[in-house]
Amino acid sequence: MRIGFIGLGVMGAPMARHLADAGHQIVTVLNRSPLPAGLDAAIVGSSAEVARQSEVVITMLPDTPDVERVLVGQQGVIEGIAPGTLVIDMSSISPIATARLADTLRKSGAGYLDAPVSGGEVGAKAASLTIMVGGPKAEFEAALPLFSKLGKNITLIGERNGAGQICKIANQIIVALNIEAVAEALVFASKAGCDPATVRTALMGGFAASRVLEVHGERMIARAFAPGFRIRLHQKDLGLALESARALGVSLPNTATAQELMNACSAVDGGAEADHSSLVRALERLSGHQLSTEGV
Structure with a gap:
């Protein structure tokens, strides 16, 4: 063909x-x-x-x-x-x-x-x-x-055409909120004095385990932010989610928060082109604490 x-x-x-x-x-x-x-x-x-x-x-x-x-x-x-x-x-x-x-x-x-x-x-x-x-x-x-x-x-x-795009938006909401949750948890544990790598390993054996915790949690700790999926593209997808939500009359408060954190990352030089796991850097700046200096 x-x-x-x-x-x-x-x-x-x-x-x-x-x-x-x-x-x-x-x-x-x-x-x-x-x-x-x-x-x-x-x-x-x-x-x-x-x-x-x-x-x-x-x-x-x-x-x-x-x-x-x-x-x-x-x-x-x-x-x-x-x-x-x-x-x-x-x-x-x-x-x-x-x-x-x-x-x-x-x-x-x-x-x-x-x-x-x-x-x-x-x-x-x-x-x-x-x-x-x-x-x-x-x-x-x-x-x-x-x-x-x-x-x-x-x-x-x-x-109907558009159904695939609706499903993809739902996927991007879940992924973004998972990234935010993992980033918050690791920053919290690290600032409290625990080793974030050890915390991540422990959580991988419990109900908090997820693909995002496995892959992006490791990226956050290792500072491995070379793009697999860029911040700017996830920003775009969350923008589509919020636009569609307004049209439907649906409230997506945590999606809006994740979008704002990505906006904060994008405002830093080169941040828009980094991997979406680098959302953790916005939370680090708000907390005055970096997870790790590995890879820096």
Whole structure:
């Protein structure tokens, strides 16, 4: 199959490589990212041309405006799409914009799935992503062989477009609040005079155990803030959560707090590009205490 893949960044590059390794021909347009090493792909001049040469078009882009530009902007996918082509947006964007984009593309005869992912760069490289899908069941089943090359936990959340994005927002709320909880607990224990590494080890054997405590707790102690998932991207996702909550009349007080802590991290030079586990640094500044000097 000829697959158009637009967005060969940290996540998109290994995802496209998995599809190429499975025997699919990748067609792409180069914007901000160069062609990744080891990826055999046909390079064309525009997103419209990607659509003309592809049976399926996948986008993996940073934010809502990027997806809108690539899909329905000048020389966008919509200008080259043929009836029956399936568009799969695997970015994490606004569910409201997703529904609007799906409606626009369907009027051109295309299919549309929103299929945001969780698992970060590690999951993208290991083809172990969690994939949350919104859209018609028939289109989901048609895309399932492709999804199976990218992830392990693949779920059709609902048959309306935007359902996948709603699930991804819920995921990002849980992850952010877990990061905040782990950071608070470790800063508290450390300032009280306990070794945070020992506290983390003890907690991993109890009900407080979590993947965030395991992975990001270790990052916080080791000061290992090279980005797996950047603060600025989690800021964006929590912004989508709060925007959607306002529209729905839902109160998300702890999500708002996590967003403010990420805002505080982002205000420090380079903080927006650090891993989201670096949220702990905002709490450290408020407490006048750093967990560890390891790695500094």
